[in-house]
Amino acid sequence: MKELFVAAENEIADGGRKVVATGGVEIGVFRSDGNYYAWRNECPHQGGPVCQGVMTRKVEERLDGERKSSGIHYAADGHRNIVCPWHGYEFDMKTGRHVGHAATRLRGYQVKVRDGAVYVVLPA
Amino acid sequence: MTEDPKILPLINDRTDSRDILARASSQAAKHGLDDYFIVDVDSHIGDGAAWPEILKLLENDVLRDDSIFYSAAARGAFLNDTPGLQWQSVGGRVPHGAGLKEPVDDKSAPREVTLSRRAIDALGLDCQVFFPNALLFLGMHPVREIEVELSTAYNRWIVERVLPHEPRMKAMVYLPFNTPEAAERTVKRFLGKPGVVGFVVTSTRYQPVHANEYMRLYAMLEEAGVPLAFHAHHNWQNEYTKQLNRFISMHAISFVLSNLVHLTNWVINGLPERFPKLKVIWIESGLAWVPFIMQRLDHEFLMRTSEAPLLKRLPSQYMREMFFTMQPMEATNLKLLEGTFEAINAETQLLYASDWPHWDFDVPARLFDLPFLNERSRRNILGYNAARVFNLDVPAKYRKPEQVAAE
Ligand code: FES
Numbered sequence: 001m002k003e004l005f006v007a008a009e010n011e012i013a014d015g016g017r018k019v020v021a022t023g024g025v026e027i028g029v030f031r032s033d034g035n036y037y038a039w040r041n042e043c044p045h046q047g048g049p050v051c052q053g054v055m056t057r058k059v060e061e062r063l064d065g066e067r068k069s070s071g072i073h074y075a076a077d078g079h080r081n082i083v084c085p086w087h088g089y090e091f092d093m094k095t096g097r098h099v100g101h102a103a104t105r106l107r108g109y110q111v112k113v114r115d116g117a118v119y120v121v122l123p124a
Numbered sequence: 125m126t127e128d129p130k131i132l133p134l135i136n137d138r139t140d141s142r143d144i145l146a147r148a149s150s151q152a153a154k155h156g157l158d159d160y161f162i163v164d165v166d167s168h169i170g171d172g173a174a175w176p177e178i179l180k181l182l183e184n185d186v187l188r189d190d191s192i193f194y195s196a197a198a199r200g201a202f203l204n205d206t207p208g209l210q211w212q213s214v215g216g217r218v219p220h221g222a223g224l225k226e227p228v229d230d231k232s233a234p235r236e237v238t239l240s241r242r243a244i245d246a247l248g249l250d251c252q253v254f255f256p257n258a259l260l261f262l263g264m265h266p267v268r269e270i271e272v273e274l275s276t277a278y279n280r281w282i283v284e285r286v287l288p289h290e291p292r293m294k295a296m297v298y299l300p301f302n303t304p305e306a307a308e309r310t311v312k313r314f315l316g317k318p319g320v321v322g323f324v325v326t327s328t329r330y331q332p333v334h335a336n337e338y339m340r341l342y343a344m345l346e347e348a349g350v351p352l353a354f355h356a357h358h359n360w361q362n363e364y365t366k367q368l369n370r371f372i373s374m375h376a377i378s379f380v381l382s383n384l385v386h387l388t389n390w391v392i393n394g395l396p397e398r399f400p401k402l403k404v405i406w407i408e409s410g411l412a413w414v415p416f417i418m419q420r421l422d423h424e425f426l427m428r429t430s431e432a433p434l435l436k437r438l439p440s441q442y443m444r445e446m447f448f449t450m451q452p453m454e455a456t457n458l459k460l461l462e463g464t465f466e467a468i469n470a471e472t473q474l475l476y477a478s479d480w481p482h483w484d485f486d487v488p489a490r491l492f493d494l495p496f497l498n499e500r501s502r503r504n505i506l507g508y509n510a511a512r513v514f515n516l517d518v519p520a521k522y523r524k525p526e527q528v529a530a531e
Binding site: 004005006018019020021022026041042046047048049051052053054056083085086087088090 | 128129130131132133134135136144146147148151214215216217218219220221483484485486487489490
């Protein structure tokens, strides 16, 4: 196991991220509701820079009581997805799973916050 | 505290394509793509910014004067595509999907040359065939003469102003196919010009490709030994696709529909028998449609042979002699893809194409993710097949005994 320094704790604002190349890997560390999530910057599709893309709100289609569509809208919860900029694969920032196909997922890392600094843990 | 790590930039619509494609460059290094001859058969480095300059090359004096008043106000004067129907960037999720907007400082060459060089270097290519991005919908122009005028100006721009700067850039010249005589004139005028490797029909149009008016054109291309390509595009404005409410649906179907129609006419009317040496390429419809139409036509041909009397073999057997570009390669079911490679004889007929910078582009590394593909096929698909189709010289460094194209 190897711990890699990514950022000072106050460097990543809530809702923000930092994407780094360190120790031979590229990793994006995202902060949401005070928690950190770290994903490898390599999309399971064609290997694109998934952590460097836009963060976007989840989109849903609403149906009324008769199952008629009232169109496409942003979900109310304000949750953000990570979108790979190469072709648009969209992943849940917290679970790393593709929003339309859960089996397609990002590779994640454990994050440790210690002495005011954020580290990711690389498996040995 | 530990040393600061290198920060990778966020990617937006103005990001330099070398940064967008940095991971493709890492893939190229990982797979040793330096050692592979790679031809990108289909790229669409933006041409919108050059439109006013292209209009200056209009040969009709009245139209050229008219364009001055248009182009001062807007790019794309005289073009017939619908700016409001473009969702390529998926709501901004794929920033480059709406075209590269990155800064280019080098004024010694057109912007397109710089952008192409960036892609060639980042993707590990040896050459890249440039397509008339702005003209992809021109076959639907209501005025036939304007198709001729605009495409002539465009072809001149590519041949006279772009290609001379960069020998690694090649071009397929646009045929104003709605006017067969003008298409013939285009071949005569541009055939053999440096960097011109073939001629393209944009598939979004309502012209039956077997019409007798085209036979002289096909004979000229066959005789010259240069390929004829059909390049798909979307069309949200026909009666079928008008029923589709989402870009995904329209795009999925219409990029295939146009080539399905043209290929069916091509085969059933016996054009491969009439022009057996003419090299035909089907571009940007992906691959999943090919085994479908092979089986469908074979199935019906055996029952209705009298309706296709020029054919001496099954439709699919003619199709196995055509060329297909792989992008956008559908790969969610590798078994189906493997069957497709076998059905189309991919080892000798499939051509790598990136379609960069469009939202569904393919990197060369995709060919290293296919467990069923052997090294010889991979090399053929990446470049040697294209060298054969386009009569390209393969540089000496790639001419190792184990790396020759399958004939
Ligand atoms: S590489 Fe990420 S969406 Fe294609």
